[in-house]
Amino acid sequence: MALKARVLYDFHSENPGEISVRENELVTVFSEEELEGWLEGKNSRGRLASSPRPTWRSSGTTSPPTRPITTRPITTASPRPNPLAIPHLPLLSPREEEGEGEEWATAAAVTLGTTPPLYPVTTSLPARRSSSQQQQAKSTATVGRNLNRFSTFVKSGGEAFLLGEANALVRDGDMMCVVMGKHGPEWQEDPYPFTCTIDDPTKQTKFKGMKSYMSYGLTPSHTNVQVNRRYKHFDWLYARLVERFPVISVPHLPEKQATGRFEEDFISKRRKGLMWWMNHMTSHPVLARCDSWKLGKRKAERDELVGANFFLTINPPDVPLDLQDVESKVEGFKTFTKRMDENIIVVNTTINEFGRKQMIGFKKEYQKVGQSFKVLAQAFEMDQQAYSVGLNKAIAYTGEAYETIGEYFADQPRHDLDPISDLLDIYKGHLANYPDIIDVQKGALTKVKDCPQQESDLHERCNIISCATLAEIQHFHRTRVRDFRLQMQHHLQQQISFFQKITAKLEDALHRYDEPIL
């Protein structure tokens, strides 16, 4: 499928099979199929065996607004950057949706399953201090760098921030306040809370039905305009957010699955997983405010506030925290998460097994009882005297009622056990995030412990990291209590409805015996 595209940047070929292209030049791309970052196509001067690094913008065949396509040479070392095209189709923006889904489908697919790159913050803008920021962005001679470049503390930008290397333009609107609440530091509540529904996905096809994918209808409450998105869009965004927020527990997406993507159970489960994900996104004061996933326009200046620079946006309470208190709280939380992680595995295993038993064993037992009653009715039906007929029918009906109850049992787990399982899944993701978050906080604390009090900037920056961490822990507990309360209530309500439904069925059967003996 040939596409017209406009080149975004100059590229000079260095090997046979590559061609040089210039900014704004119109080229033809033969296929969307991207091979290791290269596309096949031709420019006005001839054929491209593979397409070069610079980006081109498609035109002509695809209707406006145009969509940039990015390719990159095979020689690019990992971590390989995500296609730049994708930020232009934000998750919740309705503006660039029409006709765009297909073209960046393949490029976006590249990001599936890759670890998001965590690159050091570099910016062409000079370091500028926000009026609300107290710390100096300067390097401290007395505190050394961490030797382990693979520690989360280092990779996340925590160390860079602590050492005063974070350096970006932060506007007042970007600031995130940590306030001192009843139970310790808390994220200030989102002043513009919103929610987002995810409708049942529909199967979409492209290439005349050769390729299929599922598309979800997302409707955020603040726009009330539905946009259609695919799993990979969520996945791309997830990677962006993880990269951006070092001590925020970004909710994990429901698991990818290679096969059975169009099976009803899988689709339903994924949708529920995405709903939980969205719920945790919109109910998180920091994540909900993050423009990149909901505003839908590329604000390049915002992209700087990733990793180390994220900490520049945090406005801590006036009184700094007591380091020992922080350490003890974080240590306590570490134990908590470890225990919760272990115990929700027990719960998950148990309820999954319980669900399986209900769907197979319990159902079978009730149906066998139902069948045996029907068999009894069949024997009794051989006596067709007037006074027998009513009983025969009633027993046959009772048999059917038990078969129906068997079906109820088989159907029930998806109403009251699967939702718990979905809940546990989203928490499993959070619990997997916390060791890294705790690492960042502990890394900062360890560095500051060895550091004299006169390094007050360092202490202030450590306090910011601690405040963010404790606010995040508090948010975790708040959300946990909210979620588990609601989910247990839902579970019990469903169980109650279930047993009431069984009771009604049995009462129905019982009334069949009301007919008096003739």
Next chain:
Amino acid sequence: MALKARVLYDFHSENPGEISVRENELVTVFSEEELEGWLEGKNSRGRLASSPRPTWRSSGTTSPPTRPITTRPITTASPRPNPLAIPHLPLLSPREEEGEGEEWATAAAVTLGTTPPLYPVTTSLPARRSSSQQQQAKSTATVGRNLNRFSTFVKSGGEAFLLGEANALVRDGDMMCVVMGKHGPEWQEDPYPFTCTIDDPTKQTKFKGMKSYMSYGLTPSHTNVQVNRRYKHFDWLYARLVERFPVISVPHLPEKQATGRFEEDFISKRRKGLMWWMNHMTSHPVLARCDSWKLGKRKAERDELVGANFFLTINPPDVPLDLQDVESKVEGFKTFTKRMDENIIVVNTTINEFGRKQMIGFKKEYQKVGQSFKVLAQAFEMDQQAYSVGLNKAIAYTGEAYETIGEYFADQPRHDLDPISDLLDIYKGHLANYPDIIDVQKGALTKVKDCPQQESDLHERCNIISCATLAEIQHFHRTRVRDFRLQMQHHLQQQISFFQKITAKLEDALHRYDEPIL
């Protein structure tokens, strides 16, 4: 344990080791131990190596009323008669109960597990015809005897009656009417219906605790006086009734069990079995009217109306039945019983397995879920912030609720499955009776088919057997419809209560989550 006894009848010794005794003579019995119908004892003239056939009546050591003891010589060929003593302690009579249980315990034990004797009717009274009896008691030259002396038709006395050999005094009060009802011949309803409750048995001991037995409190509604009886008393009576009524389906007693007689489950099951037995006894128009098990005085003249002579008591409807219609109905019933017998085995196996599953598997599953919720609560309890505590408690309570529901499941089968099983047991007994009953009727029909119409007595007697058989079949169906309707209703009501109990428990748990988040 020596007992004084008064001899009831003269006995002349014929062998060494036997002694002659006279009516009213006082003798001493050395032991209750009866050996093949003989007791050891002595009279005023010397020692009895073994006691003779005549009966003596104990006196002195045992308080009044005195109890007759019967022995019989070893030489008596099988079928061996049951000890005559026992009819003097009828099942429902309160009069001879006190202090009598022990003395006839051993004698009665002889009847346990023995097939009731089916002996030809002989009587010293001349044949007397009741005014309501139309058939002549005479032998018929044209119809031969059945060569198979072991056929039920022969053993039950059916053949003897058909051949006009039945010969006994029948009073009007002994007559059982078969009336033509809406659905065919029926037993006329018992004009004095009564019921009988069986209370929880108590463990009794004798020989200073060396021997134990269970004693049931029986309270018939027509006397409202409780008497205490043991299983063997029922058993003896059962044997008497089977012997007495050739085409009546005498309900089987619950199974004997050698071990575990004092275990709660067994006692409870046996009591329920006895209650069903009693229910079927008192609701059967013929059995309920049978004096020997409820009046409690020995009416020797009634003893004659056993086997063949029973038919002398049956007063058929005015119009004789159509033989072909009878044959077809009996044939249909035969098929019915066969099918019902097969199918109740299916039901019984299924519900027993279902009960076992609930008591083990279902219980385990609910308890595992309960434990996993408790484990979750334990993890959550590590966070003791004010807003967490309510949830922690609620989840722990939910865990307990599930454990309790597990107990409910384990407890339930005895409320709603065991009663069905008990019902099926009593019907299994009836279904086992019917082949013999049908045999008697078919035997009569076969004989009469080959017989000229002029043998009108034979046809009349065959009609009596047919009327009794069809009345009994009708009674079976009526009772079956009544019993299964009630039992299915009971089952469903219990199931409904059970699920309502679960629902209430879950609602209770649900309310624990009402506490608002702080």
